[in-house]
Amino acid sequence: MHSYFNKILSYCLIVSLFIGVGCSKTNLSETPEIAIESISPSSAKAYTDSITIIMSYKDGNGDLGENHADAKNLFVTDSRNGLVYPFRLQQLAPANAQVPIQGKVNIVLPRMGLTDSSNAQTFYFSVYVHDRALNKSNVVQTPLVTLLK
Secondary structure: OHHHHHHHHHHHHHHHHHHHHHHHOOOOOOOOEEEEEEEEOOEEEOOOOOEEEEEEEEEOOOOEOOOOOOOOOEEEEEOOOOOEEEEOOOOOOOOOOOOOEEEEEEEEEOOOOOOOOOOEEEEOEEEEEEEOOOOEOOOEEOOOEEEEO
């Protein structure tokens, strides 16, 4: 009887292990997905303060990012004037790895100035990325930031 119970228990453990492994896989899309975690500071001094955006990403096949120094695959657009700041997001997984990846990245924008003669401007940035297969992510907007004279 004890041997029969051990066999059933072993069988249940093996089945549970396979179910657990099968359920642990993430079903992430091959098209990158991004979200804005934060932007700081929320109020910056023109020509003095840098603005940092913290962005999270998910990519189902791991082809986000690029190792070529001149590649541009992350784009930040200023809502005031449509100016696009291109950046290179470094390769985040080994080439041909085909693994789901997710994480966060800091985007440090250059110091910027006011685009008119006012003492302050409130605006946002739009952000998107391209993976190496040229799949474009969703476009996300940052919370509002104020630039002061």
